Amino acid sequence: MSQPRQLSLGAFLIRNGHHVAGWRYPDNVLDDDPFAVYKEAAQLAEAAHFDAVFFADAVTAAAGPAGLEPLTLLSALAAVTKRIGLIGTATTTYNEPYHIARKFASLDQISRGRSGWNLVTSDNASESANFGLPQHVPHAERYARAREFYDVVTGLWDTWEEGAFLNDKEKGIWFDRSKLHTLDHHGKYFNVAGPLNVARSPQGRPVIVQAGGSETGRELAAETAEVVFTAHPTLSSAQAFYQDLKGRLAKYGRQPESLKIMPGIFSIVGRTQAEAEAKFNKLQELVDPESGLALLGRMIGNFDLSPYPIDGPLPELPLTDNGQQSRQKLLTELAQGEHLTIRQLYLRIAGGRGHLTVIGTPETVADKIQEWFEQGGADGFNVMAPWLPGGLRDFTELVVPELQRRGIFRTQYQGSTLREHLGLKKPVNRYSKA
Amino acid sequence: MSQPRQLSLGAFLIRNGHHVAGWRYPDNVLDDDPFAVYKEAAQLAEAAHFDAVFFADAVTAAAGPAGLEPLTLLSALAAVTKRIGLIGTATTTYNEPYHIARKFASLDQISRGRSGWNLVTSDNASESANFGLPQHVPHAERYARAREFYDVVTGLWDTWEEGAFLNDKEKGIWFDRSKLHTLDHHGKYFNVAGPLNVARSPQGRPVIVQAGGSETGRELAAETAEVVFTAHPTLSSAQAFYQDLKGRLAKYGRQPESLKIMPGIFSIVGRTQAEAEAKFNKLQELVDPESGLALLGRMIGNFDLSPYPIDGPLPELPLTDNGQQSRQKLLTELAQGEHLTIRQLYLRIAGGRGHLTVIGTPETVADKIQEWFEQGGADGFNVMAPWLPGGLRDFTELVVPELQRRGIFRTQYQGSTLREHLGLKKPVNRYSKA
Numbered sequence: 126m127s128q129p130r131q132l133s134l135g136a137f138l139i140r141n142g143h144h145v146a147g148w149r150y151p152d153n154v155l156d157d158d159p160f161a162v163y164k165e166a167a168q169l170a171e172a173a174h175f176d177a178v179f180f181a182d183a184v185t186a187a188a189g190p191a192g193l194e195p196l197t198l199l200s201a202l203a204a205v206t207k208r209i210g211l212i213g214t215a216t217t218t219y220n221e222p223y224h225i226a227r228k229f230a231s232l233d234q235i236s237r238g239r240s241g242w243n244l245v246t247s248d249n250a251s252e253s254a255n256f257g258l259p260q261h262v263p264h265a266e267r268y269a270r271a272r273e274f275y276d277v278v279t280g281l282w283d284t285w286e287e288g289a290f291l292n293d294k295e296k297g298i299w300f301d302r303s304k305l306h307t308l309d310h311h312g313k314y315f316n317v318a319g320p321l322n323v324a325r326s327p328q329g330r331p332v333i334v335q336a337g338g339s340e341t342g343r344e345l346a347a348e349t350a351e352v353v354f355t356a357h358p359t360l361s362s363a364q365a366f367y368q369d370l371k372g373r374l375a376k377y378g379r380q381p382e383s384l385k386i387m388p389g390i391f392s393i394v395g396r397t398q399a400e401a402e403a404k405f406n407k408l409q410e411l412v413d414p415e416s417g418l419a420l421l422g423r424m425i426g427n428f429d430l431s432p433y434p435i436d437g438p439l440p441e442l443p444l445t446d447n448g449q450q451s452r453q454k455l456l457t458e459l460a461q462g463e464h465l466t467i468r469q470l471y472l473r474i475a476g477g478r479g480h481l482t483v484i485g486t487p488e489t490v491a492d493k494i495q496e497w498f499e500q501g502g503a504d505g506f507n508v509m510a511p512w513l514p515g516g517l518r519d520f521t522e523l524v525v526p527e528l529q530r531r532g533i534f535r536t537q538y539q540g541s542t543l544r545e546h547l548g549l550k551k552p553v554n555r556y557s558k559a
Numbered sequence: 560m561s562q563p564r565q566l567s568l569g570a571f572l573i574r575n576g577h578h579v580a581g582w583r584y585p586d587n588v589l590d591d592d593p594f595a596v597y598k599e600a601a602q603l604a605e606a607a608h609f610d611a612v613f614f615a616d617a618v619t620a621a622a623g624p625a626g627l628e629p630l631t632l633l634s635a636l637a638a639v640t641k642r643i644g645l646i647g648t649a650t651t652t653y654n655e656p657y658h659i660a661r662k663f664a665s666l667d668q669i670s671r672g673r674s675g676w677n678l679v680t681s682d683n684a685s686e687s688a689n690f691g692l693p694q695h696v697p698h699a700e701r702y703a704r705a706r707e708f709y710d711v712v713t714g715l716w717d718t719w720e721e722g723a724f725l726n727d728k729e730k731g732i733w734f735d736r737s738k739l740h741t742l743d744h745h746g747k748y749f750n751v752a753g754p755l756n757v758a759r760s761p762q763g764r765p766v767i768v769q770a771g772g773s774e775t776g777r778e779l780a781a782e783t784a785e786v787v788f789t790a791h792p793t794l795s796s797a798q799a800f801y802q803d804l805k806g807r808l809a810k811y812g813r814q815p816e817s818l819k820i821m822p823g824i825f826s827i828v829g830r831t832q833a834e835a836e837a838k839f840n841k842l843q844e845l846v847d848p849e850s851g852l853a854l855l856g857r858m859i860g861n862f863d864l865s866p867y868p869i870d871g872p873l874p875e876l877p878l879t880d881n882g883q884q885s886r887q888k889l890l891t892e893l894a895q896g897e898h899l900t901i902r903q904l905y906l907r908i909a910g911g912r913g914h915l916t917v918i919g920t921p922e923t924v925a926d927k928i929q930e931w932f933e934q935g936g937a938d939g940f941n942v943m944a945p946w947l948p949g950g951l952r953d954f955t956e957l958v959v960p961e962l963q964r965r966g967i968f969r970t971q972y973q974g975s976t977l978r979e980h981l982g983l984k985k986p987v988n989r990y991s992k993a
Contacts, residue, residue, distance in 0.1 A: 149728040157724070157761075160669045164638070184657060186756040190734060191719065193757065194665035200634035201669045204598070219655065223618060223689040231628035235594045235635045254752035255657040285625065290591070294583040297847045300624060318688035322620040323627065327591075413731045 132498055132534045133385055133505025133547055134525075135177045135212065136170035136517060137354075138163060140192050143391055145420045145475045146411035147512035154513060159193055160201060165514045167202045170209055173521035174535050176546040177210030177241060178202065179334075179354070179507060184219055187251040188423070196228045203236035210543030212241035212334055212352075218267050219247060219256045222277035223317055229331045230282060230323035238327030238542035241352065242278075243334040246271050250427060268341045273312045275333070275349050280308045282330040283555045284320035306556050328542035329551040338366075338451045347373035351549050352385045354507050356452070356480045363388055363481070363502035385504040385547055390494065391477030393484045393511055394519040405484045408511060409472055417471035424478060425453045436466045452479055476511060487523040494524075495531060566932055566968045567819055567939025567981055568959075569611045569646065570604035570951060571788075572597060574626050577825055579854045579909045580845035581946035588947060593627055594635060600948045601636045604643055607955035608969050610980040611644030611675060612636065613768075613788070613941060618653055621685040622857070630662045637670035644977030646675035646768055646786075652701050653681060653690045656711035656749055663765045664716060664757035672761030672976035675786065676712075677768040680705050684861060702775045707746045709767070709783050714742045716764040717989050718754035740990050762976035763985040772800075772885045781807035785983050786819045788941050790886070790914045797822050797915070797936035819938040819981055824928065825911030827918045827945055828953040839918045842945060843906055851905035858912060859887045870900045889913055910945060924954075925961040932967060 140159055141148035148155055154162045167178045180195040195213030203211055211232060215225050225242070233240040246267035247253075253261050262270075289304035308319030335350040337343065346353050347370060357363035371381045393408070395401030414435055422430045425442060433440055439460040442453070456479070460470050476482060481497070483490045497503040510516035528534035540546060574593055575582035582589055588596045601612045614629040629647035637645055645666060649659050659676070667674040680701035681687075687695050696704075723738035742753030769784040771777065780787050781804060791797035805815045827842070829835030848869055856864045859876060867874055873894040876887070890913070894904050910916060915931070917924045931937040944950035962968035974980060 148733060149731060151728075153728075155726045155728065157758075158668075158671065160638075184661070184756070186718075186739075186754045189756060190739070191724070191756055191758040193668055194661050197630055197634040197662055197665040197669060200631040201638040204594075204635040204638040220658070221653065221690055224654070224658075227618070227628050228631055231631040234592075234627055235631060237592065251752070254750075256655055257750040284620075290625070292589045294585075294587075294589065297583060297845070297850075299582060305620075305624070316688075316691040318685070320620045322618070322623060322625055324591075324625040411731070416731075 129532050131548070132494070132528065133176045133387060134534065135179045135387060135505070135507040136166065136175050137179045137181070137389060137507040137509045138166050138513070139181070140189075140513070142512035142516050143476065143478070143509040144408045144511040145416050146408050146413070147516065149411040150408060150512040150515070152512070152515045160198070162513050163193070163198060163202065164205055166510070166517050167206055167209060169514060169517055169521050171206050173525045174538055175209055175508075176505065177212045177543055179212040179243070180214060181243075182214035182216070183249045183252060184216060184247070184255055185249055185251045187427075188249050196232060199240070200232055200235055203232060203239065208239075208538045208541060210239045210241055210332070210546055211236055212243055212332070212543070214243040214245055216245050216247045216252070217271040217274035218262055219252060222274050222315055223281065223321075225274075226278040226281035226321055227323055230321060230326060233326040233328065233331050234323060238544070240326075241332035241334050241543050243336060243354070244271065244275060244349075245336060264339070265341065268345060270314045272345060273314045276312070277308070277310050277315050277317050279330065280310055281317070281319050281321040282326060284308055285323075285325040286554050286556055287325050290324060304556075325554065328544040329553070332543050332547065332549065343370055343373060346370060346384070347379075348377045350384055352387060352547065355386060355388050356478070357388050357502070358477075358479055358481060360497055360500065360502050363497055364500065367501055367503065383549065385549070387505045387507050388497070388503050389477070389480035389509050390506045391480050391482045391509045391511065392490045392520060392524070393476070393516070394487060394490055394523050396486065396523070398485050398489070401484045401486065405476075409475060412472060412475050414468070417468065417475060420478075421456075421467065421471040421474065424474060425456050430467060433467060435468045439465070439467055439470060455479055477509070480509060487527040490524045491527040491531060494528065495533060498533060563966050565982070566928070566962065567610045567821060568968065569613045569821060569939070569941040570600065570609050571613045571615070571823060571941040571943045572600050572947070573615070573943075574623075574947070576946035576950050577910065577912070577943040578842045578945040579850050580842050580847070581950065583845040584842060584946040584949070586946070586949045594632070596947050597627070597632060597636065598639055600944070600951050601640055601643060603948060603951055603955050605640050607959045608972055609643055609942075610939065611646045611977055613646040613677070614648060615677075616648035616650070616679075617683045617686060618650060618681070618689055619683050619685045621861070622683050630666060633674070634666055634669055637666060637673065642673075642972045642975060644673045644675055644766070644980055645670055646677055646766070646977070648677040648679055650679050650681045650686070651705040651708035652696055653686060656708050657715065657751055657755075659708075660712040660715035660755055661757055664755060664760060667760040667762065667765050668757060672978070674760075675766035675768050675977050677770060677788070678705065678709060678783070679770060698773070699775065702779060704748045706779060706783075707748045710746070711742070711744050711749050711751050713764065714744055715751070715753050715755040716760060718742055719757075719759040720988050720990055721759050724758060738990075759988065762978040763987070766977050766981065766983065777804055777807065780804060780818070781813075782811045784818055786821060786981065789820060789822050790912070791822050791936070792911075792913055792915060794931055794934065794936050797931055798934065801935055801937065817983065819983070821939045821941050822931070822937050823911070823914035823943050824940045825914050825916045825943045825945065826924045826954060826958070827910070827950075828921060828924055828957050830920065830957070832919050832923070835918045835920065839910070843909060846906060846909050848902070851902070851909060854912075855890075855901065855905040855908065858908060859890050864901060867901060869902045873899070873901055873904060886913055911943070914943060921957040921961040924958045925965065928958075928962065929965060929967060
């Protein structure tokens, strides 16, 4: 008897949760030890058998004043978890591929095969000023660099074959030199000799994750990604994206199941509908105008909205080149279509920021997840808790058991690596002899 | 009653230990989970109240085929230790200061004030080829870049003042904007806007460690370092270095106790002298010519010695520009002075590599430590276990109690940060009002 297709679940963790006023929520933990909160959240997600925890990133305080760097954070979490996957973001725009290949390989060794790299290009213009560049790198160039960056990183990950380390104390042979290879990459952006100084990943190589929605971003994902995070407010939008992206795989010789699509879900869960709505209203009341304006300003392309009347309409804004064009367009249309004021618009996005949003009982949330999962909108979801850790606990304690009752989410881990949780094949090293 | 001056002890950890044949030693743990070994070693060092664990680094497989990257490794260790300091190496030659400032700040947050940065310039010529450079960066330029790199990193660490986060849920004030500063650094090598996106370090800032022995390296250390790791085979050499370096502090307005000098010590400890010597002989017998030649070749400036007769004299070698000139000179003089063959020379350095080497009982080792400590050779030692974890356990179980009996090493931690363990002052933020 074959098991029905299984959902993947990620815990997309942001300090204080995803609601812009989550930090003010009564039981949100807000102290000087941010790692303690992430540790509790990761252990909650692991106890619920999530596939992974996930951290976004930007190399500028403009995107969030003070947090932890994803690779150091995930490595610390690796030591206090056993099975859950560990996905971190690192930009290809302001990094060197040798460092990135090495850090994810090292995380993969420490976690015994649980690491994933969310390969992004930098979409926040203020990042360039922290790396000596006079202006933001244009979209097309960022993607060209990202494509080559991917080749270098995956090339370095193959420089050690599986089983290279013989550990033969008796004969004095530590490793088999014939299983060590150089890379000698020479390209437009990078020249990298190799080999990498970390052994081959226990899962073949770290899982490649992406989140770009632009035409170029989708094409890069179709060629190289194994998981894609995405944001859709409606099933029809999710279905269109899902079909489009899966449809691009064949020309790269890939099967549909080799790439998992995981939209975000922002849910506020109560034992009753009224309880869920009360939590939501409490959060919305805590949104102060300054934070609301800052959030909306960031989402529509780093504009300062403070000069405009907060209860007036959204002003006309030029399109940006900051990688958030699709979101900017979505929000502008939403405001125009529903005649929303600036305040109404920021309250609308204060939680889900354009992601699927469900406020309701465990059954309501599970219904929505199952609908998207079974009707071609998603292979899984990235769960965006509104505050931490209570907002995540509501999901793991109330929604997960409902998904398990329906037979679409695991009740225990079947494998030990992130790749195994996601149902992705272990890649073969390019140098391996058949 | 004032306590006598206290030693500092670091555990300088290398996979398989510091002896070139350590990996072949019977109880050296050699498996596919290197983190497990480091975790055991760090917990041993913490149980013995060491100040810190320390990891060297190079961004090339030429310096060691496969290990773990120090920042990911230290972050994982932060989660499974409580008090011990965590010192990692990161080169200023092939990194960007924003990333380095951020990663050590993040490690400092995760560990609640236990991180230290060993600021180095890259001395391995093969690293350049992993970062697109046609040739090794010359010594003088590496140091000029390192000096500016230090300014940027420490500047970024000051962009958040202490107490900036108010966490006032009631009033809706997360942090005090008047305690957030930009950097706006404009220099020869770097232009960095800031601010950093990690809050101020719990210990003011991570501890700055260095290990350079050249004239330029000593001057940089005198101006900027708080701990210096160094290698000396004899007390007179250690005393000369100690006097020289401490003597340079005054012109930078610094007190002698603001910089701690810690030579390495390679010890093989037995309950009797015969037991210690038996362990050492066992290790020496396990040195195969290939590893011995490779080690010696690396130490004298990355030369391939395999074409020369192994039982003949060391050939004449040109001086290198790889930052190991002082070590190359030391070894050449040693070989000439004692008429050593290539084989005899690599066996001579197979363990301590030019560091203080003691093979003996706990009393013998403690005598040597106490002598250097009390006669102006050292403020503490970096303990280089010959293999892991047994070689470290010999030190923590046999030598540490002897040092404690003599009243020169702590029997419990007094503070909670690395800076407190080392007896270093907490730096004042440049923006703080008196």
